[in-house]
Amino acid sequence: MRVYLTAARLSFRRYITYRSAAFAGAITNTAFGFIRAYILLAMWHEKPQIGTYDAADAVTYVFLTQGLITPIGIFVGSTELGPRIRTGEVATDLYRPCDFQLWFLATDLGRALAGLLLRTVPPVVVGVLALPTRLPTSPRRWLEFALCCALALVISFAIRYLVSLSAFWTLDERGTASLLLVVSMFFSGMIIPLVVMPGWLGSLARALPWSATLQVPIDVLLGTETNGFAGALTFQAAWAVLLVALGRAVTLAARHKTVVQGG
Template identity: 60%
Template sequence: MRVYLTAARLSLRRHLAYRSSAAAGVATNTVFGFIRTFVLLALWRQKTVINGWDAADACTYSFLTQALIAPMGVFMTGTELGPRIRTGDVAVDLYRPVDFQSWWLALDAGRAVGSGMLRSLPPVLVGALFFPMALPLSPLRWAAFLLCCLVGYLVSFSLRYLISLVAFWTMDERGMAAITFAVGFFCSGMILPLTAMPPRLDSVLQLTPWAAVIQIPASVLFGTQSGGLAYALAFGLAWALLLLGAGRLLTGAARRKVVVQGG
């Protein structure tokens, strides 16, 4: 366990060093937060309350989800494993005396914490200056939200890890990452809150793993999640365990059957 904690700590330190990049990311997320908020407000003008959410909830959701983009890996661009498979440097990683999947989880966890520390709070604070916000005051509600974010992060990592492993067979995972991003961006609720979609479509999308990454944590924070915290955690953990298991099986297959680039 100590080696994984050390890997996560060093990864965190490395990502905290790129503060100019983080500042640019904050500016970008904030600008897109404004754009998304104006779009949602136009929708909410047609109907003041949609599935229990009012305009303030919509504004909060917009900036909250912008804050989650970096730490939750919403863009599904894989992990740092993908480029190392393409270059053949993964051979060194395969020889490390550690569990391969856990090693990359530790590195990505350090990245996620660093991104959260540098990029998450500023967009929400700026949004609160210009739009009505409905952030709850209950510490228990925030604790439940953070638990759901932790589970959602595991789902996100599992998906991105699977995407990265594709490079063992295709030599380039970026095509799969682009497809997964397009699907996941819609299914997670980043384009439009799932609660604002037609009921039948909402019911289907709420069953996808991407819902556990963005929509479900937000719904738990607002207190509108069907089934409450227990359902949210059970749903997310089920997907996380399933996807982590799939990643472990695929890792084993790659070790047995695949020749690393460069011999």
């Protein structure tokens, strides 16, 4: 366990170094938050209640998603493993006396914690001060939200890890990562809340693992999750276990398919 904590700590120190870039990113996230918020306010002006959301819920949702973009890794198509496969450095990783998958999960955790400190708070605080929002005051609700966000990170990592592993066969995961970015933005609720999606499309979006990365944790915080906290946690845990197990299986297969470009 100590080696993974060290990996997470060193990754955190590396990502926390780029404070100027993080500050610029926080400003950008906040600006886009206002653009998205006013678009949704126009929608809710025409229909004051959509699904389980009212206008205040929609605005709160926007700024929370803007704050979670970096920690959850919505705009990150793969993990640090992908480039290392392309360069051949993965050969060193395979010889480390630790679990291959857990090592990269630990480094991703360090990245997420740095993003949480540098880029999550500003969009949420500015949004709350500028527009009508609805954040709960119950400590229990915030604890439930934190647990859901932890599982959301595991799910996001597991998906991006699988994309990174594809480089063992294709030698370059960037095409797959670009496709994942589009799918992730749409089905996570990053573009619009999934409550807006009608009929079978909405049902499909809510059933896919991407909904567990943004929509489900925020619904738990807002108290709009139809299945409650227990149902949300069960849904997330099921996808986390399935995707991590799939990642372990693919990792085992990839060990027999290691190809270093040029040799």
